[in-house]
Amino acid sequence: MDPRTRPVRTICVADDDVTVRTLLRMVLGKWGYQVDTRVDGEDAFASLSAADGPRLALLDWLMPGMDGVQICRRLREEFPSRNYYLVLLTARSDASDVQEALRSGADDFISKPFSPMVLQARIEVGFRTLEMQKTIADFAHRMQQLASSRASQLVHADRMASLGLISASVAHEINNPASFIAVNLRTIGDLWPSVVASLGPDPTDSDKARAASLVGEMPAILREMDDGISRIHQITAELRAFSRTGHSNPGPVDVVETLERTLRIASIRMKGQVDVRTSFPDRLPRVAADATRLEQVFLNLLLNALDAMEDVEHKRLTIQVAKSETMLDIRIRDSGSGIAPETAESLFQPFFTTKPAGKGTGLGLFISRGIVEEIGGVLLLEPPDGSGASFLVRLPILEEEIR
Secondary structure (H helix, E strand, C coil): CCCCCCCCCEEEEECCCHHHHHHHHHHHHHCCCEEEEECCHHHHHHHHHCCCCCCEEEEECCCCCCCHHHHHHHHHHHCCCCCCEEEEEECCCCHHHHHHHHHCCCCEEEECCCCHHHHHHHHHHHHHHHHHHHHHHHHHHHHHHHHHHHHHHHHHHHHHHHHHHCHHHHHHHHHHHHHHHHHHHHHHHHHHHHHHHHCCCCCCHHHHHHHHHHHHHHHHHHHHHHHHHHHHHHHHHHHHHHHCCCCCCCEEECHHHHHHHHHHHHHHHHCCCCEEEEECCCCCCCEEECHHHHHHHHHHHHHHHHHHCCCCCCCEEEEEEEECCCEEEEEEEECCCCCCHHHHCCCCCCCCCCCCCCCCCCCHHHHHHHHHHHCCCEEEECCCCCCCCEEEEEEEECHHHCC
8 A cells, every 4th residue: 555545553652761762753653653652551551442542552561560561461351352463672582581472462572672674564564464353353243243134034934934834724714704704795695685675665575584684693793704804813913923024122021921822823723623731820920032032932832742743642732831930931741752862962953853844944943942042041852751742941030020
């Protein structure tokens, strides 16, 4: 880069010898650097520790108060995320001294008396290193943002996969109330001409009878249609809420309400063929979580339980919530064939699945554990106790509700 267009770079020079400070200020200024001179270690540390302070320093090893080695050590300990390039100026040249300097956090050392050419080369190396460190840090930050974005997309994709697994049942569940509405509309359509005729000047006995029949049935017809519309609205609203994208929005969450919403979604697949038993104590404390993501965890566990019981004659799903001193324990147990010990070890690994091709992504439990651990909880498969499998979700209670 042309020195005339290069941005001004600042170097902190710390030396208790006024002659050395003056010489370095003159030489470095001639090379186009801005020089921040300090007379002792405490003064140099204050300059370097400032948020907008220099990041490259020439430090005398021996200074009153805090020496150059102590400055290096404190900067590395107190500001581990910052990039510094610290060069010690010293008359020492013993190998053990050099080792001590580098281990303390110094990046380089220059022996006194030093050659201006060597000094200039070392400084150029220092600024190149700082530039590369900044480039790497910026790249790492972008990669972290990308990873976070991809992780969010993966969580959403798993939600969509869960909904895909119940899509056929959703269609059936919506079709039932829609069919009632359609039948009732046809009934009204068939009888309505008789209602109109019965209000005319010369109604027939048949029209009167048909109109009376519609009047008698109308309250039940309207009630059935209202129930059907409410059921369709409830299903679509819950599915829409479950499938929405967006960042995690932690807040106080009622676990029982979340479980009940998830059960309503999962019930679409149960078709009344599963004996669901719940044990939800009253007045449970809330947890800090994102309600939608917590629903995703519970839905994954419920769908897995339903898959495990697919070929079982007596399907029983047990959901229990219990409170310990600082945690809520949610147990979801099925009456399926259970999980083999050799399979249990791989259960939470990404893309591992025991389901047939096309029926699972192998990400449900992996993502669910990540969601639970993100809020300080635990998700695990409990040791076998009879038939079926039991999963435990342990969630931390809100601190203000611990009593």
